Amino acid sequence: MTENKNKNKEEQGTVSRRDMLKMSLVAGAGVAIGASGLGAVASMTNVFADTSKTTSSAEGEDEIVPFYGAHQAGIITPQQTYAYVGAFDLTISTKKEVIELLKKWTALAASMSTGKAATRAPNDLLPPVDTGEAEDLPPARLTMTFGFGPTFFSKKGVDRFGIKNKAPKHLQDIPAMPKDHLQEPFVGGDVVIQVCAEDQQVAFHAIRNFIRTSVGKAELKWMQSGFISGAPGKTPRNLFGFKDGTANASPKDSKAHDASIWALDGEPSWMQGGSYMAFRKIKMFLEIWDRSSLKDQEDTFGRKKDSGAPYGKLKEHDPVNSFDMPATSHTALAKSTGKPIYRRAYSYTDGVDEKTGYVNAGLMFISYQKNPSTQFLPMLKVLAKSDKLNEYTQHIGSAMFAIPRGIKKGEYVGQALFQ
Numbered sequence: 219m220t221e222n223k224n225k226n227k228e229e230q231g232t233v234s235r236r237d238m239l240k241m242s243l244v245a246g247a248g249v250a251i252g253a254s255g256l257g258a259v260a261s262m263t264n265v266f267a268d269t270s271k272t273t274s275s276a277e278g279e280d281e282i283v284p285f286y287g288a289h290q291a292g293i294i295t296p297q298q299t300y301a302y303v304g305a306f307d308l309t310i311s312t313k314k315e316v317i318e319l320l321k322k323w324t325a326l327a328a329s330m331s332t333g334k335a336a337t338r339a340p341n342d343l344l345p346p347v348d349t350g351e352a353e354d355l356p357p358a359r360l361t362m363t364f365g366f367g368p369t370f371f372s373k374k375g376v377d378r379f380g381i382k383n384k385a386p387k388h389l390q391d392i393p394a395m396p397k398d399h400l401q402e403p404f405v406g407g408d409v410v411i412q413v414c415a416e417d418q419q420v421a422f423h424a425i426r427n428f429i430r431t432s433v434g435k436a437e438l439k440w441m442q443s444g445f446i447s448g449a450p451g452k453t454p455r456n457l458f459g460f461k462d463g464t465a466n467a468s469p470k471d472s473k474a475h476d477a478s479i480w481a482l483d484g485e486p487s488w489m490q491g492g493s494y495m496a497f498r499k500i501k502m503f504l505e506i507w508d509r510s511s512l513k514d515q516e517d518t519f520g521r522k523k524d525s526g527a528p529y530g531k532l533k534e535h536d537p538v539n540s541f542d543m544p545a546t547s548h549t550a551l552a553k554s555t556g557k558p559i560y561r562r563a564y565s566y567t568d569g570v571d572e573k574t575g576y577v578n579a580g581l582m583f584i585s586y587q588k589n590p591s592t593q594f595l596p597m598l599k600v601l602a603k604s605d606k607l608n609e610y611t612q613h614i615g616s617a618m619f620a621i622p623r624g625i626k627k628g629e630y631v632g633q634a635l636f637q
């Protein structure tokens with residue numbers, strides 16, 4: 219029973235410190251703890267502390283998601299509750315400096331993913347090595363996913379770091395859509411880091427330390443935080459109250475992931491096993507939505523609000539028949555292009571809109587796909603033109619990034635790109 223449970227967790231790519239302890243005790247002393255970046259024996263004290271603690275923390279808070287692997291963590295990793303996405307513009311000018319920064323960030327990410335404790339300053343007259351707010355907090359399934367925007371490869375025609383010829387095949391700026399209201403700074407960026415965790419402070423600590431260690435090398439262009447509803451095993455609901463993410467392939471369906479998420483053919487080697495991230499910051503007019511009838515709301519998505527079932531069906535995961543719903547419904551249109559994407563969206567709230575007095579809120583839309591030219595972009599065009607959802611939303615941010623394949627132990631993120 220325990221063995222099966224652990225096997226499932228390994229398949230999902232998440233093994234808790236507690237599980238690792240159990241497994242190593244069963245296998246006997248001197249067992250190789252493995253290449254999961256567990257912080258190895260150093261974290262055994264924490265392991266023992268964990269087992270003796272009755273924790274009130276949420277499901278999976280003490281789990282470590284392996285940082286190393288064939289694909290970067292944070293793409294098909296079951297979605298954590300909190301996210302911060304930060305886009306940086308590099309202020310350095312040489313390939314050597316970029317490599318140094320990526321090495322620094324990779325080491326930091328590998329260490330933070332294990333929930334490694336903060337290290338003290340070498341002496342009391344220096345600032346502490348770590349900012350400290352994640353000390354005593356569990357790893358909380360922290361993932362950090364790195365990507366490169368079009369300007370990383372060339373900016374205003376200049377091959378900044380001598381890697382223009384290694385640019386991925388389908389990386390491009392998302393073209394302007396007719397109803398876009400893009401607001402600087404939420405457009406583009408040289409490098410993106412998506413941080414997700416079950417604990418908001420663990421997530422913030424991670425993005426904060428990437429920002430801190432980039433001083434003099436990169437500037438934070440934009441940052442967006444987000445959250446999803448946390449009921450385990452259930453599809454989260456967005457701020458319009460609808461289940462959002464139903465049509466995604468299951469995190470275990472590797473055939474579907476190969477078909478729609480992982481870049482492969484014709485891509486440079488560093489991208490094979492990587493993906494493309496599409497980012498849109500989408501404002502949602504909650505006050506207008508809340509005044510619309512239930513019928514209008516359900517017609518907008520072509521799904522029932524309570525169950526999430528598509529029109530004409532009873533259950534959330536019943537197959538969609540687009541002819542049962544309005545032709546301009548979001549589901550019918552998104553499905554009409556026939557090329558699925560993998561969504562990983564988070565809701566956001568940002569205080570009050572000074573002009574309207576409405577709540578500033580919406581969706582940090584993130585999707586991963588192997589080829590944005592045939593998957594994301596045709597879908598966005600169709601939706602921008604005819605989606606009934608446009609009555610209640612406005613796209614205010616936009617960016618696309620190439621996500622390098624997973625990182626092997628001893629490598630830094632994107633290493634193959636520089637060799």
Ligand SMILES: C=CC1=C(C)c2cc3[nH]c(cc4nc(cc5[nH]c(cc1n2)c(C)c5CCC(=O)O)C(CCC(=O)O)=C4C)c(C)c3C=C
Binds near residue numbers: 458462519580
């Ligand atoms: C370009 C792609 C998409 C954007 C932008 C987008 C914005 C957006 N979506 C919702 C809420 C829902 N989306 C749903 C389904 C759905 N959406 C997209 C793509 C984009 N959405 C796809 C590909 C699909 C799946 C279509 C299918 O094959 O069935 C749903 C229904 C439930 C689900 O499957 O997740 C909801 C709800 C919002 C609120 C939003 C912008 C604010």
Ligand SMILES: [Fe+2]
Binds near residue numbers: 548552
């Ligand atoms: Fe959608």
